[in-house]
Amino acid sequence: MSAGQGNTRKISIYRYDPTEGGDGHFDKYDLYIEDETNTTILDVLIRIQREQDSTLAFRYACRVNMCGSCGMVINGREGLACKTNVSDFPGKEKITIRPLNHFPVVKDLVVDMGPFFEKYEDCLPFFEPKEDREEPYVIRPDSVERTAIGLATECIACGCCVSSCTMVNYHDGYAGPAPLNRAFTLLMDSRDALYDQRLDRVMQSCYNCRTEFNCTEVCPKEISSTKSIKYIQRMAMKDPFKGKTEASEDGQAVSEGCKGCGNEETDSGRRNFLTKMTLGIGAFSTLAVGGVLATSFVGPSMKKQKAQWVSAGKLEDLPKDNVTTIALNYKEQIGFYEQDRVKPVLVWRKSDSDKLVVYDSRCTHLGCQVRWDKPRSLFLCACHGGSFELDGSVKAGPPPRSLDELEYRVENGNLLIAMV
Amino acid sequence: MEQKNTINYRKPLQWGEHDPNRHKNMFVGMWAWMWQRITAIAIVFLLPLHLTLTYKPWLQFLLLLAVTFHATLGLRVILLDFNLVNIKYQKALIWGLTGLGLLVFSLVWAAI
Numbered sequence: 357m358s359a360g361q362g363n364t365r366k367i368s369i370y371r372y373d374p375t376e377g378g379d380g381h382f383d384k385y386d387l388y389i390e391d392e393t394n395t396t397i398l399d400v401l402i403r404i405q406r407e408q409d410s411t412l413a414f415r416y417a418c419r420v421n422m423c424g425s426c427g428m429v430i431n432g433r434e435g436l437a438c439k440t441n442v443s444d445f446p447g448k449e450k451i452t453i454r455p456l457n458h459f460p461v462v463k464d465l466v467v468d469m470g471p472f473f474e475k476y477e478d479c480l481p482f483f484e485p486k487e488d489r490e491e492p493y494v495i496r497p498d499s500v501e502r503t504a505i506g507l508a509t510e511c512i513a514c515g516c517c518v519s520s521c522t523m524v525n526y527h528d529g530y531a532g533p534a535p536l537n538r539a540f541t542l543l544m545d546s547r548d549a550l551y552d553q554r555l556d557r558v559m560q561s562c563y564n565c566r567t568e569f570n571c572t573e574v575c576p577k578e579i580s581s582t583k584s585i586k587y588i589q590r591m592a593m594k595d596p597f598k599g600k601t602e603a604s605e606d607g608q609a610v611s612e613g614c615k616g617c618g619n620e621e622t623d624s625g626r627r628n629f630l631t632k633m634t635l636g637i638g639a640f641s642t643l644a645v646g647g648v649l650a651t652s653f654v655g656p657s658m659k660k661q662k663a664q665w666v667s668a669g670k671l672e673d674l675p676k677d678n679v680t681t682i683a684l685n686y687k688e689q690i691g692f693y694e695q696d697r698v699k700p701v702l703v704w705r706k707s708d709s710d711k712l713v714v715y716d717s718r719c720t721h722l723g724c725q726v727r728w729d730k731p732r733s734l735f736l737c738a739c740h741g742g743s744f745e746l747d748g749s750v751k752a753g754p755p756p757r758s759l760d761e762l763e764y765r766v767e768n769g770n771l772l773i774a775m776v
Numbered sequence: 777m778e779q780k781n782t783i784n785y786r787k788p789l790q791w792g793e794h795d796p797n798r799h800k801n802m803f804v805g806m807w808a809w810m811w812q813r814i815t816a817i818a819i820v821f822l823l824p825l826h827l828t829l830t831y832k833p834w835l836q837f838l839l840l841l842a843v844t845f846h847a848t849l850g851l852r853v854i855l856l857d858f859n860l861v862n863i864k865y866q867k868a869l870i871w872g873l874t875g876l877g878l879l880v881f882s883l884v885w886a887a888i
Contacts, residue, residue, distance in 0.1 A: 370794060374784045380794065432797030452797055460785035468785055522791050522806070567853050569805030569866055583863045586856060 362390040370454035392443035414465040424514030429454045434516035434574040456519035475531045479539040486549040510577045517571030531561040533571035533581030540584035562588040657690045663774040671771045677707030679728040716760040812849040818842040848877035
């Protein structure tokens with residue numbers, strides 16, 4: 357037909373004989389192929405079995421990429437033997453064929469898919485209607501759920517994705533891409549009744565995905581399991597505690613008669629442990645960070661304020677034997693906060709000496725401002741009628757103690773008052 | 777002829793085991809994941825070095841480079857996780873974001 361003259365290709369096939377055991381080895385075959393574009397790897401295997409080595413074991417059924425029996429690793433990539441052409445490996449490139457990863461090898465290219473289907477069943481891969489209905493459901497083809505599911509229902513369970521996924525190597529409990537994809541198509545389905553139970557089953561697995569897209573790349577049906585897994589992750593995020601409560605109530609009922617549920621207990625133990633660890637580490641880091649932030653923000657304002665020396669003008673300007681009210685302007689610093697303050701103080705300059713008494717103008721009762729009443733020679737508070745003598749002691753009213761005195765000093769004739 | 781009743785399954789082949797062509801066929805998404813892991817470990821080592829040996833240009837260069845890769849690839853995963861970018865653009869995301877990251881990196885490096 358097209359590609360012209362034939363070619364002799366070197367083909368090496370992984371062989372494992374269950375009667376001998378061991379690690380397995382590669383057998384090399386030379387095969388003359390007339391038309392590479394028209395010859396699939398499956399054709400190659402069938403011809404080798406017929407013409408060269410009748411002991412070669414492999415599995416196939418439909419030969420038209422519908423059944424998913426002939427999944428294998430061809431030149432380092434998973435694929436269906438019946439879908440891969442020899443011409444996909446151009447030139448003289450050697451073709452290496454080997455069984456799928458992560459499945460026990462029965463013989464040669466035949467693997468035991470048992471573990472795969474156990475995990476598949478574990479994800480409740482069947483449809484359970486919410487209600488008995490005479491009429492069919494109406495799900496519009498352009499509805500959100502239908503477009504999201506898309507062609508993800510086309511999975512033929514060939515196991516290629518599970519073989520390509522490196523995470524299946526490291527997590528025994530990981531369901532793998534295909535089961536999760538199946539679970540996704542049912543989780544998205546609004547007609548299905550087992551949403552909570554199914555979500556609970558896949559909750560652990562769905563976070564094992566590392567977004568490598570290996571499963572998407574190899575899928576012979578071009579389904580993106582990565583996309584499905586991401587959907588499940590987002591569903592799980594919507595109600596993070598739902599799956600847990602369901603597990604305690606309905607989980608047992610559903611898990612009865614299910615083979616893969618032997619690890620249920622260890623799973624929940626691990627989940628509890630992880631939950632506790634996450635909460636613990638979260639609480640610890642919150643406390644640590646919060647503590648540091650709180651002390652650095654609030655701490656400075658809790659400290660005792662250092663007195664600030666504020667200038668109140670020349671000493672000689674103050675009349676002798678009299679009380680002068682001076683408004684002090686200064687900046688007050690509390691922690692990170694700075695504000696301009698105007699605080700009146702009452703300065704009593706005695707007649708005989710240069711001695712002063714500086715009173716804080718706040719009433720000791722509730723902090724109203726007192727004023728000097730010269731004719732009566734009293735400090736009066738307007739709020740509740742408190743009054744103080746010239747020496748600061750309480751004369752009448754509710755104040756509990758005499759007026760507070762402030763420290764002062766005189767420098768070069770300037771009066772400085774210590775404001776706290 | 778005697779029939780053997782027990783079948784000895786070979787234990788599952790692991791990823792890359794007996795698979796000479798596997799590594800040259802690694803997909804870009806997997807490289808993205810691995811590279812993010814590698815840079816994560818690099819940051820763990822480079823950051824304390826950066827704190828102890830201050831103002832070493834080569835160290836700053838390496839750390840900034842590692843952080844750039846780690847951040848851009850992490851951004852990719854976040855965008856895909858929250859469906860902010862359609863998942864079919866995942867490969868374009870890798871190249872686009874990494875390129876953008878390297879551009880920002882070179883601008884930052886030129887500025888300091």
